[in-house]
Amino acid sequence: MASSYLDMEDDIAALATPQGQGALAVVRVCGPGSVVRMARAFSRPEALQAAPGHTAVVGHVLGADGAAVDEAVLLVFKGPASYTGQDGVDLSCHGGPASATRVLAALEIVGFRPALPGEFTFRAFAGGKLDLARAEAVGELVAARTVAAQADALARLSGGLSREIESIKTELVRLAAACALRLDYGDDEAHEGFDEELPALSNCRKDCSDLAATFAVGRLLQDGASIAAAGRTNAGKSSLFNRLLREERAIVSEFHGTTRDYVEAALDLDGIPVRLLDTAGVRQTDDPVEAEGMRRSRLVASGADLVLYVVDAIVGLFPEDESFLAAHPGALRVWNKIDSPRAFPAPEGWLAVSAETGAGEPWLIAAIKAALLGHAGPTVSGASPSAGPAGVRISSARQKAALIKAASALGDAESAIKSRESLDMVAVDLSAALSALGEISGETTPEDILDSLFSNFCVGK
Ligand SMILES: Nc1nc2c(ncn2[C@@H]2O[C@H](COP(=O)(O)OP(=O)(O)OP(=O)(O)O)[C@@H](O)[C@H]2O)c(=O)[nH]1
Ligand SMILES: [Mg+2]
Structure with a gap:
């Protein structure tokens, strides 16, 4: 059966550096049993298993016959204080395709499964170490071809976009709660008084539109x-x-x-x-x-x-x-x-x-x-194509589509209030906007979209 990102109990391994010649090659393993499993293919199993997180152990990686296949420095990570949130080891072995190939073969013999593209970052996302916007930024950072593109992705990885989305969501949750309260206690005049929230609603909509418009530069x-x-x-x-x-x-x-x-x-x-x-x-x-x-x-x-x-x-x-x-x-x-x-x-x-x-x-x-x-672009009229509300930019069509969905739901909510429709309608629109924004951070992102997103990563990331 094909492995899936959801098989998170599997111990996985991959080459994290490019194929080819170099001073070092880094092979990465992670999973709940990864340190114990790694010890079975290592010349100093006790030292490795006793090593605390963030310490290094030097020794030989062993093949099936117990003979050394390479000498390596093993950097041990203990979950949850690790990139993925799970236990793991980064093995620095000698550069060049032959060493890494032999090390990976030795790891497969002791039961490591070859990692899927982006599977380490997927585990970091699933383990709550990164939200989806930041996980996407990891892939973009690796793929960046210019210094400006790298800096743009780094701003997203540092949480610039996530904070911006979070602050719009916080405001929308407040509005949704105010709306629900009114619906609980309200009568026919339930919408009365909600007009005062129109500026707040309109600001959220504008923030979503402005952020969507940054796609033009971010994508480029x-x-x-x-x-x-x-x-x-x-x-x-x-x-x-x-x-x-x-x-x-x-x-x-x-x-x-x-x-x-x-x-x-x-x-x-x-x-x-x-x-x-x-x-x-x-x-x-x-x-x-x-x-x-x-x-x-x-x-x-x-x-x-x-x-x-x-x-x-x-x-x-x-x-x-x-x-x-x-x-x-x-x-x-x-x-x-x-x-x-x-x-x-x-x-x-x-x-x-x-x-x-x-x-x-x-x-x-x-x-x-x-x-x-x-x-x-830009496709959202009147919005600036340069940088978003907090100087961050989006870079994926998926994020842009979610922001446009959110902005349009908020536009509907505004019209509903202005035309004095029932607050029920407003509540539905607010909830649609929140769910669209949740797709950016990954809370409401369907599994198949997650699969296709992470499968575009390189193996070992
Ligand atoms: N004075 C002047 N000559 C130029 C300039 N640009 C190109 N040339 C000359 O124009 C000639 C053709 O230039 P190319 O760059 O080979 O032109 P091309 O359009 O690539 O030509 P093809 O490959 O044949 O299609 C050369 O002798 C160049 O030195 C310019 O700005 N000023
Ligand atoms: Mg020419």
């Missing part, structure tokens, strides 16, 4: 975006690509058709992890290889989050440019080579740049960021 920091440079041959796409990368990555030449296949590179654009793509320029050609390159480039450009459409300011606009832009209205229009005395002035709506001198680059970067944020 975590997931990043793909940006493709497209245009006719010789427009300066590869030159622009190299300038943005600060590296002579793609070949640049005065010959038309220099880039034959698309080239891609990772770029940290003011904290946004970007996959930057240079594509083959478009022109009439009889060369089947160049035609194939153009076909692939078109595919890449149509799959990108943003297209930088580059035109050579020395030759100006051609009908092909107009038809590309008509088909890609979201593309940023880049008028390149403005340093040349022969350059035509940039038409309205075009960003004048020089890939060669860097002129106009700050405006180009600002326009790219604005375009990416425009693409990502």
Whole structure:
């Protein structure tokens, strides 16, 4: 039978460091019987079992025949004062794939089950060590590709988002209690006097909407975006690509058709992890290889989050440019080579740049960021896309959906009060909002969603 996250009595093991060569490899085990089980594959079983939490024991991990498979430092954790809340051991063995493979095999022999992705963090969540928002932040922290994305995830892991959700929930619980009291003692005029709670209700709704709107930036920091440079041959796409990368990555030449296949590179654009793509320029050609390159480039450009459409300011606009832009209205229009005395002035709506001198680059970067944020949202009208009420941001679509659900239930509650509907209706809306917010912290999150959330983690986390 397939193992499940709910098999929390199992003793589990996994490699916590990446596969490959390194100074150390860390193998992690946890579970109620993990220390005793570990002792069965260790050269100093008594010392390990007697070790208090947060102490280290040095010895050899033993294989089935009792022979040493590696020397390791075992850091012992005793629940509940551990990451997962359960007993566990972090084994630092020698780096390199062979040591870790032999250690893991030795652990399986004594009955450890290979951990599922994110299973250690799941146990921390199930054991009440982390709420769901913080557990998600653990995965995001590991996956962060830029310093800004890492800092964003760390703020969530430190509880910034959880505290914000908790404070909205506390206020909603107070409102729900006030509502219930009125319903208990009320008569037909039960709604009277509740009008005074409208500002409090409206503040909660606004906090939920503002937080939902931070998804635009939060998602961009975590997931990043793909940006493709497209245009006719010789427009300066590869030159622009190299300038943005600060590296002579793609070949640049005065010959038309220099880039034959698309080239891609990772770029940290003011904290946004970007996959930057240079594509083959478009022109009439009889060369089947160049035609194939153009076909692939078109595919890449149509799959990108943003297209930088580059035109050579020395030759100006051609009908092909107009038809590309008509088909890609979201593309940023880049008028390149403005340093040349022969350059035509940039038409309205075009960003004048020089890939060669860097002129106009700050405006180009600002326009790219604005375009990416425009693409990502915000979907809650009137809300700021930057940071939420307490400077925190959300980063998952699941959190955003829950916040929109909560905001909409609170909007319904406001309308019910204003139109003097029965307070029963208000109570139902408040309870719906609380339950939606509970999905973020994990109190009301269905099991299948938990499964899919943790299965996106890496093994060993
Ligand atoms: N003066 C000037 N020349 C530029 C500028 N950008 C590119 N060039 C020149 O334009 C020519 C073509 O540049 P590339 O970057 O190779 O152009 P491309 O769009 O990648 O061309 P293909 O790969 O053929 O599609 C080269 O000779 C570059 O040096 C610029 O900003 N100013
Ligand atoms: Mg090129």
